[in-house]
Amino acid sequence: MKKSITIKEIAEEAQVSIATVSMVLNKKDKKISEATRKKIHAIAQKYNYTPNTMARSLITRQTRTIGLIIPDIVNPFFPEIARGVEDKASEFGYSVIYCNTDDKIKREDKYINVLTEKMVDGIIFAHSSDRQLGFDSLDKCKVPILLIDRDYENRNVIGRVVVDNREGAYMATSYLLDRGYRKIAYIAGSITTTTARGRLEGYNQALAEREIPVNEHYIKVGEYKLQWGVEAADQLLHEKEPIDAIFCGNDLIAIGAIRKLKECGLRVPEDIGIVGFDDIYLASLVEPPLTTIKQPNYEMGYKAAELLIKNIEKLRQDKIKHENNSVLVEKNTVFLPTELIVRRSAK
Amino acid sequence: MKKSITIKEIAEEAQVSIATVSMVLNKKDKKISEATRKKIHAIAQKYNYTPNTMARSLITRQTRTIGLIIPDIVNPFFPEIARGVEDKASEFGYSVIYCNTDDKIKREDKYINVLTEKMVDGIIFAHSSDRQLGFDSLDKCKVPILLIDRDYENRNVIGRVVVDNREGAYMATSYLLDRGYRKIAYIAGSITTTTARGRLEGYNQALAEREIPVNEHYIKVGEYKLQWGVEAADQLLHEKEPIDAIFCGNDLIAIGAIRKLKECGLRVPEDIGIVGFDDIYLASLVEPPLTTIKQPNYEMGYKAAELLIKNIEKLRQDKIKHENNSVLVEKNTVFLPTELIVRRSAK
DNA sequence: CTGAAAGCGCTTACAG
DNA sequence: CTGAAAGCGCTTACAG
CATH class of the missing domain: 3.40.50.2300 (Response regulator)
Structure with a gap:
């Protein structure tokens, strides 16, 4: 659109050197006389001067x-x-x-x-x-x-x-343990990421502290999707040893799991306790509003x-x-x- | 971190001018001999040359x-x-x-x-x-x-x-009319924006086409929030002439409205038809999955x-x-x- | 207090 | 086919 004025043009109009203009406009103008300074600012204002940051960056390298x-x-x-x-x-x-x-x-x-x-x-x-x-x-x-x-x-x-996924998962699992749940499953979204591994560690740690053995069948690894929550919950309901709580790898999984549990006539959290990892804040919108670990995104x-x-x-x-x-x-x-x-x- | 090599340095090493290097690297090299071209590319590759777009932009003004x-x-x-x-x-x-x-x-x-x-x-x-x-x-x-x-x-x-908000609202309202609803309310989020005005126009147009008079009491103007959906639905349920459907200004409003209707023991869409404007795709997560106007965001x-x-x-x-x-x-x-x-x- | 000059890394006529 | 030169708009020592 419109062309911007340059310091060269300002310098001409003000009858000073471009160096002076540059210094004034960059507030490195301690040594510049008040009069020159005012004159330059006035002209800059008048023509709506905007510096060309390309040119500046070329020199300052930032x-x-x-x-x-x-x-x-x-x-x-x-x-x-x-x-x-x-x-x-x-x-x-x-x-x-x-x-x-x-x-x-x-x-x-x-x-x-x-x-x-x-x-x-x-x-x-x-x-x-x-x-x-x-x-x-x-x-x-x-x-x-x-x-x-x-x-x-x-x-x-x-x-x-x-x-701190480890700590978060530890808190989630401990919370369920504090409430009296003992058969706590973990529906994980994936296990290849450091994120997922940290969460598994926290889960294990919480159980270990209470000397509750980890039941491998209680750990389901899939993906961070609602549908996986549904499936995993279904699998868990068919375990020989019935579960009484689920720690969900994220809230999409939690939503899916809750949907499945309700389908089977189970109440949350009265029958099955649930804590989700609140990746995406959606959990608060589903019913019942879910207890979650909030990610500090x-x-x-x-x-x-x-x-x-x-x-x-x-x-x-x-x-x-x-x-x-x-x-x-x-x-x-x-x-x-x-x-x-x-x-x-x-x- | 590491300093990047410049075309000047490439030119030196290749024993050509910087102009030649520039042309080769910019594929404006029809006139450059195959040998020079190869030499230059090799050196660029070797030092992992990346052009300085600041310098380029300064000239090309883009x-x-x-x-x-x-x-x-x-x-x-x-x-x-x-x-x-x-x-x-x-x-x-x-x-x-x-x-x-x-x-x-x-x-x-x-x-x-x-x-x-x-x-x-x-x-x-x-x-x-x-x-x-x-x-x-x-x-x-x-x-x-x-x-x-x-x-x-x-x-x-x-x-x-x-x-095209007008068209969208027209579709939403017409859909409800096609299904036999006749007492259609509109919970608007606001009316100051062109967006909201377009939606109101579409709503009015659909009703006008079927020669259904607009009932001013059926139009509730508030804000695009879940809580407003709850309140507005409550107001509508207390109207003298009972409504049979609601067109919601966005899906947060729709979620709120549904929550209220359910609280009052009403079924959606059997008792009250609802269509939302799907600003934010959340609607699909509430139950019952809601019929909506999808925004082409x-x-x-x-x-x-x-x-x-x-x-x-x-x-x-x-x-x-x-x-x-x-x-x-x-x-x-x-x-x-x-x-x-x-x-x-x-x- | 201010200016002349060099230079950031590049492109683009122009000349040969 | 290639090079010398000007210049984009600015900053920064340096000199006076």
């Missing part, structure tokens, strides 16, 4: 833009994360470019490339669960990467922000953006000051706590 | 990045739109920077500014419903803007993509990105070719059709 790579924004798990990221980023004056990969490694690599070319200052990355080994595009990547939700070993990764995004940007800025400081290799602000994995939300108490 | 401004990605209405936008954008080789405004005009203006500074090629904008009049930041904006979901008159706007984002990018590219073509004022690809409002999803048929 774009104040970060990338967010997630599987799918439509998956209700991710909007809160995305929102957390954007909130923190904009607090710091950063923008975020967001990318959907559908968990496809090819698309992940493509986006890492695109973001690198766009010179983003950093990337927040929720990678595919299939991504098992070190991968070229990550190794080659010239941009700092921070992992969320799922863990992954890689030297280019400057940090990780994940949910918003916090995850927020924290991730904070860590990433702090690292970015520290890296830059170090480069400017000492030109030596810099130490990261925080290199280790951050575990975010979950919360037990009791919506309807069992027994 | 960033291949568009902005997406929405109220809140956590609102389940928007992820599908965002996904549609990103899908189409990445098809065209564009990235998208996304921004949450919480419907605050101040934040909208801030983001329009930020995006302008970042030199995005265009902006897709779902503006606040409170934004009634022409507004400075939009007028001043140097970037083409395309509006989605909500309409707004402004000369800087190159187009609009909205849902994904399509809205997809179409919007397509129109915007086509306009951007046309604008550029025209500038290169004739340097004259260009005609927009499509300036008018695009109405996207809704779809009636019958999940449980009434009567």
Whole structure:
């Protein structure tokens, strides 16, 4: 549309050098006379000057833009994360470019490339669960990467922000145990991810603490879908040793399980106790409102953006000051706590 | 992190000029000898060359990045739109920077500014419903803007993509009429938006066609929330002339209304027919699965990105070719059709 | 207090 | 077929 005015044109009109204009507009104008300053600001205002950040970035080597790579924004798990990221980023004056990969490694690599070319200052990355080994595009990547939700070993990764799934599952299972349930099943969504493994650990730990033996038949591994909740619940109802409670890997599973239980005339939580992992907050909409472990998704995004940007800025400081290799602000994995939300108490 | 190699360095190593390297790497290399070409590609590969798009953009005046401004990605209405936008954008080789405004005009203006500074090629904008009049930041904006979901008159706007709410409401109401319902209420979420007005028009039109007089008491205006659905349903049940069906402004309202009806021992749809406007696809999770008007949200984002990018590219073509004022690809409002999803048929 | 100059990494006429 | 040169809009030492 309209062409923007440049500092060169402002300089001409103000009868000063472009250096002076640049300094004034960047508030590095301690040494500039009040008169010049006013004149320049007036002209900038008049023509509605907007700086060309491309030109600036070319010199400063910072774009104040970060990338967010997630599987799918439509998956209700991710909007809160995305929102957390954007909130923190904009607090710091950063923008975020967001990318959907559908968990496809090819698309992940493509986006890492695109973001690198766009010179983003950093990337927040929720990678595919299939991504098992070190991968070229990550190794080659010239941009700092921070992992969320799922863990992954890689030297280019400057940090990780994940949910404390072990603790959450422990809380969920302990809650059921506290209410007197003893035959607690676990319907897992999958077991290949660190997420799922953490939850299994927590479940086992809670049982172990009370010296309740783990019944392998009580652990059903499938996928994070409503239909799987229905099926798994059906399987559990046909076990020789009847169950009295279920810890569900996520809330879609929980909804499915409840549907099945009701079909069979069982009441929740009077007959069968249920706690779900509240991936996507839907559980609160089904009846009976379900007791769940709330995932700190918003916090995850927020924290991730904070860590990433702090690292970015520290890296830059170090480069400017000492030109030596810099130490990261925080290199280790951050575990975010979950919360037990009791919506309807069992027994 | 690692510094990227530049075309200058490639040129040195290959013993050619940077112009040659640039041409080869940009596939404008028809005139370059096969040997030089191969040599250059080999070196680029070897050092894992990634172009600096800042530098390129500075010259070409295109960033291949568009902005997406929405109220809140956590609102389940928007992820599908965002996904549609990103899908189409990445098809065209564009990235998208996304921004949450919480419907605050101040934040909208801030983001329009930020995006302008970042030199995005265009902006897709779902503006606040409170934004009634022409507004400075939009007028001043140097970037083409395309509006989605909500309409707004402004000369800087190159187009609009909205849902055909009138048609949708007409379908919903007609469906209920076809099933024999005659006392059809309408629980609206609000009436200030063009969205809500369109729906009211469709409702009125359907009734008018069958020569059924509109009963003002049957139209309840509130907000797009579950609780309002509960309240409005309660009000409707106390009307002198009893209703036999409800058209709900969105699915949160529908869920609330159903909850109330059930509480009063009424069956849906046997006693009271219900059709909701399926803003957020949640309706399918409540029982009984609800008949709804499906919003083409994904399509809205997809179409919007397509129109915007086509306009951007046309604008550029025209500038290169004739340097004259260009005609927009499509300036008018695009109405996207809704779809009636019958999940449980009434009567 | 201010300016002249170099340069960020690239593209694009233009010349040969 | 290839190179020298100008320039995109800005920042940053350095000099005065």
